[in-house]
Amino acid sequence: MATQNSRSAARFMLAPAVVLLLGWMLVPLTMTLWFSFRKYLPLRGGDMGWVGFDNYVRFVSSSSFWPSIQTTLIIVGSVLIITVILGILLALLLDQPMWGQGVVRILVIAPFFVMPTVSALVWKNMFMDPVNGLFAHLWKFFGLTPIEWLSQASLPSLVMIVSWQWLPFATLILLTAIQSLNSEQLEAAEMDGAAVVSRFFHIILPHLARAITIVVLIQTIFLLSVFAEIFVTTGGAFGSKTLSYLIFQRVLESQNIGLGSAGGIYAVILANIIAIMLMRVVGKNLDA
Amino acid sequence: MKNTARALLGAVVASLMTSTAFAEKLTIATVNNGDMIRMQKYTDDFTKKTGHTVEWVTLEENVLRQRVTTDITTKGGAFDIMTIGMYETPIWGKNGWLVSMNDLSAEYNADDILPAMKGGLSYDGTMYAAPFYGESSMIMYRKDLMEKAGLKMPDAPSWSFIAKAARAMTDRSTETNGICLRGKAGWGEGGAFITAMSNSFGARWFDEKWNAQFDTREWSDTLNFFVNMMNDAGPPGFATNGFNENLSLFQQGKCGMWIDATVAASFVTNPKDSTVADKVGFALAPDNGLGKRSNWLWAWALAIPAGTKKEAAAKQFIEWATGTGYIELVAGKEGWANVPPGARTSLYKNPNYTSVPFAKMTMDSILSADPNNSTVDPSPYVGVQFAAIPEFAGIATEVSQEFSAAYAGQQTVAEALAKAQALTNEAMEAAGYR
Amino acid sequence: MAREITSQRKTINTVAAWAIGLLIFFPILWTILTSFKTEAVAIADPPVFLFFDWTLENYSIVQERSNYGRFLWNSILIAVGSTILGLLVAVPAAWSMAFVPSVRTKDILLWMLSTKMLPAVGVLYPIYLLFIQLGLLDSVLGLTIVLMLINLPIIVWMLYSYFKEIPVDILEAARMDGATLKEEILYVLTPMAIPGIASTVLLNIILAWNEAFWTLNLTAAQAAPLTAFIASYSSPEGLFYAKLSAASTMAIAPILIMGWFSQKQLVRGLTFGAVK
């Protein structure tokens, strides 16, 4: 609903963003695509010619490939589940009347401000260290053998660190959504005799659908590229190698640009599959 | 006449060159270890002497390696001087990416550099990086705990003695671990240790035809010995311990023995940071009677990327930082125990230094490591705790990750070795060696 | 009677919320506390909470080792710069999508978001090579541009969802009143979207501040921000918890303080159109 004039203005004003992002996506992507078909070993003389799909075959047939996909999905999936469930519970709690609500909210959102590198360092050294970490002290206090978090439970540890970072985000969005819920609706349900639990499942949860969608979408985008947390804590050992970490190893540690680029293309494909799935599943919620 | 004119012209050109070389700003990428950070404190001395200023980019080892490798392979030119090690130098030198260090000034006295260091930092007879400090590895042990256990550390112990002593010194009730060793994944961390250790067990990475050797008896002996000893006498979580973690444990008095870099000696004997400073003894890294000890050889060295416009100034810096003057500067301000070790022969002839408790053992360790002949059976590669081929870092990191998973009990030693064998051969095929 | 029940419930709520809040905040609190301890106290067993001799020694050591001010300044420049640049591009784009939607608007929006899913490490080499060509390596400008591009999809989306809440009538009124497109956006739309823009700005600053891959890999000395600062402490000689904590506190304090002061704006606007 607009005039030709404003439509062309709109196209003109959308153009910078689209062109910039297109460039940001296409230029490196084209170069990555090019590299992925070449034997490109910078340390042994650079570009050593066309190799067809060799890099692609080699990347997938590597024993690390499927485990890395699995690890990626486990980390993304678990963090999503944890942050959404805890986020809803926390949002419900914070929505209740209490003293010092503002301060509590500050405490809860604080982890979101912390650099991933810093939070990984702090968790790894000061909490999860099996000798000097706080958890070790706590375990010993109860007479238990301290857990060697990052080696014996590397994935749960990573999930814990990443969930800690993203819980505030989920909580905030869900809290805003809960606060927007019409209280008359809840009162009507109460009059209709709905108990607390059924009020939650029949009224609050459907109302939160859209907010949950957004949380899932945005977090997935960021979680797929989780890197610093792994780099700092386990360095990819103990089964904590995600796809992006595997690419990092191929490109930077092995200095095999061709192989790594092929991995990059796989990652793009994976990201798009997940994106399309997300759009299918949750896209409807975004219509408005 | 003609000659004087030419000489005059030459002088003018020379003075022009020195004046353009004057007051450069050098960007130096360096690792965040104690010696390098100490050097940053004394940068003013360099600026005072030459007029050049210095910008430091201090990064953790893994980040640094990643950062400088990206820059050198793309010829990015972000750094005028890079801190690199014995692994990178010959590979990069071979590719012509580094400026030769053969033409340093006479007063710098390049011949004073320890031959082992110079050898490791050269390719085809040309030195491509000047060692800031050099190191080998050795045993650091607690004399008091050793005595309590009723044992006496020989100067050159065997692995069986170490294992016996480690178990004897372990007291879980006081959180005293008999031995602390690196188990952390990463080729420069646990990978370096286990490779050096495997040398003394007669193992090697590759045979002469670049076939991986993890399916051999020697490797399985190495790993089983390590895992058994560490389970009995190592600290909890040793599979994630690297140099820093072990240093910290040792300084807190939680380790009976620690086999690691010789530079650590000055940290564990420094009463400011260490609770056990006056109780530390030193010995050569252990052997297994096969003629090879399990100590490595490493140097952090300064190199100049080819194509830099500030070569002259960069060389001035390298001469300042790796010359004898700097050693004296640090000795004067912070004492001889804190000077960068392992780079110069003259240091080990200096009576001031030889009185430092770990000086002799450091020197002996460095001299006992031979990068060109590190394994019992012949091998096609150069390097003690690494193989100086470009693919090694990537492969060894993944191999060490498999090992660390075995240390953590997530898989058996046999499984780890089988995976290591497969992935090494895979990568060597990809790189075209086999 | 009813009042009593409420106040009792309120007490329970308060206790529960504070307990959980403190639990979530604890790692940060612990880091800040540890930064004021000596190394020996930092690793003491059992841990010491409040009753120790507070010291600023760690901060002075960290400052002596690296010029904190410069890293901080670069972080501020990059975070603020990329946000301003992002707004300049995103406000017109979001205006178009919100007020002159076409059948492709939603696809464009989702496509923009999908560019964020590209693995950064996969394109490091191409970008590095480009930066060398363009002379942008180790420059604040280069990083500002990269971070702007990385966060642009998020900015566009956030602004789009706020703009959609604004009645078109008002913009049309402005148009009738003789405002040009620029004036319409500048004098009418932007002021009305202030809460949304404020929270977009805040979120973007946080994201840019904490971005650790590009900021580390595309800088050397000149443009290095606090992520590079912390990278030189990420594994120093030995595990010096107190110094590590001091460096960590210095790296996160500015953004934490900013976040706390502006949390109302941030919270008010952080909906991504989730509330409908």
Place this chain on the structure above:
Amino acid sequence: MGSITLKKVTKSFGSVDVIHPLDLTIDDGEFVVFVGPSGCGKSTLLRLIAGLEDVTSGHIEINGKDATDIPPAKRGLAMVFQSYALYPHMTVRKNIAFPLKMARLPKSEVDSKVEDAARILNLTDYLDRRPGQLSGGQRQRVAIGRSIVREPDAFLFDEPLSNLDAALRGNMRLEIAELHQSLKTTMIYVTHDQVEAMTLANKIVVLQNGVIEQVGSPLELYSNPANIFVAGFIGSPRMNLISGKRAHEHKAETIGIRPEHMSIVKGGKASKSKWQGTVGISEHLGSDTFIRVETDDLGAIVVRAPGDVGLKFGDKVTMTPDLSHLHRFDEAGLAIK
């Protein structure tokens, strides 16, 4: 200054035709009301005139000049929106001054014009408040003020009173009428409420499904509706429309008679000109009573009777239509003259 002419104007959104080819002339100083049920295209027509939408084909002339491709701001028109569309972040003063500021008038001139407008609209005391602090009627006045200061060639009103309560709506209707009296500027007013249309307009344009059904003065439309639609739409309560045998008696497909054009008595006999039925629900308005009479052959008929008519629910009654006010329509629904 303020004549507007539409020539063969059409508007389609995609495949949906919202406005069919349409011609209309609005003279300077007229108060024209577009009226019709929701979805008839009246608001779209207004937006086409405003320039907020493009015409699909045809031309719009303002003051004799082709304005089809001129952007809204340059057409010399002012618009008052249904939602008032006040700028919430500006004070009343700034809201009213905004168009002048956009026209880059000197500040002194802006100030005096704003003061004048505020005085006319009784807004002087509220100049420094924000729209959020005003009542509905005050907001409406601000919206009008904002359009007055521009001294436009014509005002466009898009259902401006529909967000107000009934009492206020009456007042504002008067104010708008007075405004037109004093300014004598062309006004185009869109509403779905035929009462507003009747009370305000010089000229009413009745629209249905994008087609003009009839144009004329209120009384013209009331007394001579051109077709069944206009007949049914204008007037309250609605005209009684009767088809079938009773209509054929008057040589028409459909006949129509307004409630006030019938007399009603208790009892009586049926004949060709007298209709019989039973009293159903009555609406007592005081002055008048509207009686709904259920008949066997005509359906329900509404009759206007005096307020004190003594009829009760269930009474048998006889109605006599005033045949001089009988409207006759043919098969196409057009009035038979």
